[in-house]
Amino acid sequence: MVYVDVGANSYPVYVKAGILSDVGRITRDKGIKKALIVTDNNVGPLYLKKVQSALVEAGLKAFPLTLPAGESYKTISAVELIWEAALEATLDRKSLLISLGGGVIGDLTGFAAATYMRGLNFLQIPTTLLAQVDASVGGKTGCNLRKGKNLVGAFHQPIAVCADPSTLLSLSEREYCSGFAEIIKHALIASSHLLELVENNLDLIKKRDLTILTQIVEENVEIKAKIVSQDEKETGKRALLNLGHTAGHALEELGDYKIYHHGEAVAIGLVIATQIACERGYLDSSYLSRIQALLCSLGLPISPHEEISPEIWWKRTFADKKQSSGQVYWVLPKVGGLANYGEKVEFNEFAKAVRSLGKG
Amino acid sequence: MVYVDVGANSYPVYVKAGILSDVGRITRDKGIKKALIVTDNNVGPLYLKKVQSALVEAGLKAFPLTLPAGESYKTISAVELIWEAALEATLDRKSLLISLGGGVIGDLTGFAAATYMRGLNFLQIPTTLLAQVDASVGGKTGCNLRKGKNLVGAFHQPIAVCADPSTLLSLSEREYCSGFAEIIKHALIASSHLLELVENNLDLIKKRDLTILTQIVEENVEIKAKIVSQDEKETGKRALLNLGHTAGHALEELGDYKIYHHGEAVAIGLVIATQIACERGYLDSSYLSRIQALLCSLGLPISPHEEISPEIWWKRTFADKKQSSGQVYWVLPKVGGLANYGEKVEFNEFAKAVRSLGKG
Numbered sequence: 001m002v003y004v005d006v007g008a009n010s011y012p013v014y015v016k017a018g019i020l021s022d023v024g025r026i027t028r029d030k031g032i033k034k035a036l037i038v039t040d041n042n043v044g045p046l047y048l049k050k051v052q053s054a055l056v057e058a059g060l061k062a063f064p065l066t067l068p069a070g071e072s073y074k075t076i077s078a079v080e081l082i083w084e085a086a087l088e089a090t091l092d093r094k095s096l097l098i099s100l101g102g103g104v105i106g107d108l109t110g111f112a113a114a115t116y117m118r119g120l121n122f123l124q125i126p127t128t129l130l131a132q133v134d135a136s137v138g139g140k141t142g143c144n145l146r147k148g149k150n151l152v153g154a155f156h157q158p159i160a161v162c163a164d165p166s167t168l169l170s171l172s173e174r175e176y177c178s179g180f181a182e183i184i185k186h187a188l189i190a191s192s193h194l195l196e197l198v199e200n201n202l203d204l205i206k207k208r209d210l211t212i213l214t215q216i217v218e219e220n221v222e223i224k225a226k227i228v229s230q231d232e233k234e235t236g237k238r239a240l241l242n243l244g245h246t247a248g249h250a251l252e253e254l255g256d257y258k259i260y261h262h263g264e265a266v267a268i269g270l271v272i273a274t275q276i277a278c279e280r281g282y283l284d285s286s287y288l289s290r291i292q293a294l295l296c297s298l299g300l301p302i303s304p305h306e307e308i309s310p311e312i313w314w315k316r317t318f319a320d321k322k323q324s325s326g327q328v329y330w331v332l333p334k335v336g337g338l339a340n341y342g343e344k345v346e347f348n349e350f351a352k353a354v355r356s357l358g359k360g
Numbered sequence: 361m362v363y364v365d366v367g368a369n370s371y372p373v374y375v376k377a378g379i380l381s382d383v384g385r386i387t388r389d390k391g392i393k394k395a396l397i398v399t400d401n402n403v404g405p406l407y408l409k410k411v412q413s414a415l416v417e418a419g420l421k422a423f424p425l426t427l428p429a430g431e432s433y434k435t436i437s438a439v440e441l442i443w444e445a446a447l448e449a450t451l452d453r454k455s456l457l458i459s460l461g462g463g464v465i466g467d468l469t470g471f472a473a474a475t476y477m478r479g480l481n482f483l484q485i486p487t488t489l490l491a492q493v494d495a496s497v498g499g500k501t502g503c504n505l506r507k508g509k510n511l512v513g514a515f516h517q518p519i520a521v522c523a524d525p526s527t528l529l530s531l532s533e534r535e536y537c538s539g540f541a542e543i544i545k546h547a548l549i550a551s552s553h554l555l556e557l558v559e560n561n562l563d564l565i566k567k568r569d570l571t572i573l574t575q576i577v578e579e580n581v582e583i584k585a586k587i588v589s590q591d592e593k594e595t596g597k598r599a600l601l602n603l604g605h606t607a608g609h610a611l612e613e614l615g616d617y618k619i620y621h622h623g624e625a626v627a628i629g630l631v632i633a634t635q636i637a638c639e640r641g642y643l644d645s646s647y648l649s650r651i652q653a654l655l656c657s658l659g660l661p662i663s664p665h666e667e668i669s670p671e672i673w674w675k676r677t678f679a680d681k682k683q684s685s686g687q688v689y690w691v692l693p694k695v696g697g698l699a700n701y702g703e704k705v706e707f708n709e710f711a712k713a714v715r716s717l718g719k720g
Contacts, residue, residue: 115475118514151447
């Protein structure tokens with residue numbers, strides 16, 4: 001169990017195979033009597049009954065809501081469906097919303113929980129690797145606007161996160177691999193140990209061994225929890241978590257969110273940031289090859305499928321919402337599992353890194 | 361100037377005729393460079409240019425957005441229009457949303473500010489009496505769902521509130537009078553002085569004298585600020601502010617929000633709560649006549665236009681969202697400008713109060 005220390009809103013993250021069966025006890029112990037479980041039509045058929053039974057056995061009333069799966073449904077209309085279902089189920093401020101699914105379901109349900117009756121309890125059950133190591137920890141919730149991703153949202157910490165690594169066994173190969181981009185990101189910004197743990201256990205990782213997955217998820221949650229607890233509302237150090245995302249987000253956008261999964265775009269973004277850091281001498285140049293080899297072994301891309309002009313890509317990095325007053329700040333990795341945030345990068349550095357992609 | 365003390369999010373409320381012209385300076389002093397002013401088609405034609413000029417003269421970029429006026433537009437669709445206008449105006453987390461109008465515009469704009477990019481600066485310019493003495497102070501923001509009022513929202517404190525009593529000169533008689541229900545409510549829960557101030561200045565109040573209005577608004581803001589600072593998120597004492605609202609909200613609902621303005625329904629709710637309190641001996645029975653006379657003098661109703669069965673009315677009080685686990689808690693006034701919250705009221709007490717309405 002990892003504890004996320006955010007003052008009065010602190011909460012535990014349970015990482016354990018089989019934890020789904022404990023959701024009822026965890027919830028009942030907090031005095032909650034009524035819950036709405038929000039899931040999607042991919043995840044619902046696999047785990048909804050299990051979670052609902054666990055709640056009912058613990059004496060709670062548990063209502064289900066299944067939304068269509070996919071990023072294109074991450075809209076305010078989906079949030080409205082959750083609000084309306086909450087009202088239908090007569091939830092009040094002491095009730096609970098539970099998200100059962102990946103990042104999209106977690107963000108939507110969290111935002112509904114942040115705003116229904118000005119805030120009620122929220123519990124996350126992340127079922128993808130990406131959601132377990134990243135999205136479910138930190139309290140960021142929200143949805144997309146027609147003209148931009150994640151432009152609407154709120155910080156709303158859950159009362160608990162229950163991450164069951166055995167749910168990772170049902171992921172497609174592509175979705176499973178995508179999750180490793182954020183894991184490598186966490187390793188780069190905070191932990192040489194995690195980097196070596198992944199490098200030294202590639203076979204077990206490919207077999208989705210539950211022992212190594214539990215260890216990896218837990219170490220990731222620890223890293224993210226530590227950063228979030230130092231900067232809950234993203235006014236400083238939390239920016240470290242954007243490593244690989246400046247170029248990565250821009251690439252996702254250029255592909256209209258259809259060509260690259262988030263983790264795939266972030267993997268390529270990590271290569272670019274590492275390349276720039278090596279050029280600057282922040283890292284030994286052998287480090288770039290090491291990261292490229294690791295990402296490849298994990299089934300992640302290290303260059304775009306088609307050549308992209310550095311000018312067009314660069315321009316897109318300025319459309320990201322984290323910009324303030326036109327300046328884009330980068331995160332660059334450094335020796336020893338550390339990184340700097342707030343770095344200014346010049347176009348020629350970026351262009352050089354882009355041109356050398358796939359020529360490693 | 362009144363200071364609302366809510367820790368790190370504390371802010372000033374300026375109550376001054378002519379303060380609209382100072383909005384530019386107040387905003388610039390906080391380092392803000394870009395603002396979106398949200399107003400409605402009643403208030404916009406009167407004050408939008410003035411506020412926009414004040415901002416531009418202080419060196420800010422100021423964009424306008426005019427929404428249709430009225431409670432029926434207090435929807436998530438209206439909030440979406442604000443989000444989209446904010447994006448169009450390229451607002452970022454350091455920019456500002458300004459509400460210029462009554463309670464509906466304040467709540468919608470505040471909710472957009474709470475959620476656009478997970479929260480940006482918000483400044484309130486309330487232009488109705490109700491908004492100046494009540495809605496603009498305390499950080500409650502939100503919108504309605506199809507099936508219930510104010511079911512969606514967030515606590516989001518503004519960086520400042522600028523209440524200009526001279527905007528009250530343009531209100532219709534009915535809207536002006538409605539605002540006094542919340543004023544009498546504040547007097548009942550916290551201030552014999554305010555009650556006497558209103559009673560002793562009815563002529564000046566009818567003439568909308570700016571000196572007395574400034575004093576009244578300021579005393580109200582002080583009362584609300586004190587309660588809010590003791591209980592920002594409404595977990596305890598803030599419930600006091602619901603005096604008159606248990607029966608009042610139910611009455612508004614019974615009239616489908618078409619028959620009674622909010623203040624009118626609250627006025628009748630205040631009479632019912634006062635009657636119950638007198639019956640219980642919390643107050644001398646002469647107090648009821650005093651409150652009824654005062655509300656009448658202020659142009660407010662003290663009984664429904666048509667007889668309503670106590671059974672139907674009582675049932676509606678249970679539909680209010682503040683209920684938790686089926687119990688409705690009332691606020692009842694006591695001797696000396698005080699009140700109790702968390703009171704259980706029996707149906708027969710309520711029915712007796714309802715039956716005696718209009719028979720004072």
